[in-house]
Amino acid sequence: MREWHQKYADDGFVIIGVHTPEFRHERDVNNVENSLVRLDIDFAVAIDNDWKTWRSYNNRYWPAMYFIDKTGQIRYLKIGEGQYAYSESVIQALLAEPYTAN
Amino acid sequence: MTVKTLTKALTDNDVGRRERPDLGHSCAVRLSCRRPQVGRRYRFALLTLICGLLLAGCVVPEAIPAQSDEGNQSEQDAKVVAIQTRVAEERAQQGSDGEEAVADGSDGAQDQTATVEETGETLAPAPTAMQLELLAKLRPQGEAPELLNEVWLNSEPLKLADLRGNVVLVEFWTYG
Numbered sequence: 046m047r048e049w050h051q052k053y054a055d056d057g058f059v060i061i062g063v064h065t066p067e068f069r070h071e072r073d074v075n076n077v078e079n080s081l082v083r084l085d086i087d088f089a090v091a092i093d094n095d096w097k098t099w100r101s102y103n104n105r106y107w108p109a110m111y112f113i114d115k116t117g118q119i120r121y122l123k124i125g126e127g128q129y130a131y132s133e134s135v136i137q138a139l140l141a142e143p144y145t146a147n
Numbered sequence: 148m149t150v151k152t153l154t155k156a157l158t159d160n161d162v163g164r165r166e167r168p169d170l171g172h173s174c175a176v177r178l179s180c181r182r183p184q185v186g187r188r189y190r191f192a193l194l195t196l197i198c199g200l201l202l203a204g205c206v207v208p209e210a211i212p213a214q215s216d217e218g219n220q221s222e223q224d225a226k227v228v229a230i231q232t233r234v235a236e237e238r239a240q241q242g243s244d245g246e247e248a249v250a251d252g253s254d255g256a257q258d259q260t261a262t263v264e265e266t267g268e269t270l271a272p273a274p275t276a277m278q279l280e281l282l283a284k285l286r287p288q289g290e291a292p293e294l295l296n297e298v299w300l301n302s303e304p305l306k307l308a309d310l311r312g313n314v315v316l317v318e319f320w321t322y323g
Contacts, residue, residue: 046316046318049316053314057312057313057314058313058314058315058316059305059310059313059314059315059316060315060316060318061294061305061315061316061317061318062318062320063294063296063317063318063319063320064320064321064322065319065320065321066321066323067321067323068323070323071321071322071323074298074300076322077300077322078300080322081300081301084322086301087301088301088302089299089300089301089302089305090299090300090301090302091294091296091298091299091304091305092296092298092299092300093296093319094298097295097296098292098294098295098296098319099319101292101293101295102291102292102317102319104319106319107319107320107321108318108319108320109318109319110316110317110318111291111316111317111318112285112314112315112316113291113307113314113315113316113317114285114287114314115311115312115313115314116287116311117290117291117307117308117311118287118288118289118290118291119287119288119289119290119291120285120286120287120288121285122288134278134281135281135285136314136316137278138274138278138281138282138285139282139285139314140314141272141273141274141275141278142274142278142282143273143274144312146311146312
């Protein structure tokens with residue numbers, strides 16, 4: 046994730062981590078902030094303590110990655126860890142996809 | 148029957164022993180005794196063959212190039228004439244169309260500029276064949292719901308609506 050952010054940020058790739066807590070201590074924003082430093086995460090992180098975004102996505106899993114194309118369509122959903130090479134090829138393909146603003 | 152068993156049979160046999168001195172050497176089998184003679188003939192035939200081939204090699208190459216040279220020469224002449232004619236024709240055309248060619252060139256440059264301006268928004272290189280195949284598989288699954296959060300780290304609050312034209316990865320995670 047961190048690598049992708051560094052590698053493709055200049056090509057128009059944005060990573061948004063939505064932090065939806067599972068346990069009470071994970072609701073503390075300070076704890077999340079510390080974890081960002083510890084994990085060296087420098088991409089944008091939304092604090093989803095009230096589960097708003099989680100519910101609007103009808104999400105059920107940690108971690109879950111939604112790959113959204115230039116038009117705002119969800120093109121690929123990856124649930125769980127692994128298959129990073131394939132996920133990266135998805136990012137590359139979506140970045141290469143032609144886009145014309147309306 | 149193999150040679151070994153034949154040899155054994157002859158050496159065990161009295162007849163075989165008696166015949167051996169007649170051959171004038173230590174070979175026990177009649178067949179093998181003939182080999183020197185056969186070898187000599189064979190060597191002679193081989194030598195003759197080699198000499199024949201050498202002779203043919205010396206004579207034939209002289210004959211063939213002579214013919215092909217003649218053929219090539221005439222073909223080459225024809226080609227040279229054809230090329231000279233083409234060059235002359237092209238020169239004549241260039242002379243008359245010179246001004247038109249310059250005008251076409253400037254038009255082409257303008258066309259190129261226009262194309263760049265039109266496609267200016269998609270600066271990314273065109274997808275490869277493999278990427279096109281992958282993109283065809285990645286069918287749109289509906290518009291991504293908007294992000295509804297107000298508290299953000301590492302960034303000002305973001306909205307997907309403001310990120311059109313970017314590829315966005317939304318990951319639900321928890322540090323715990």
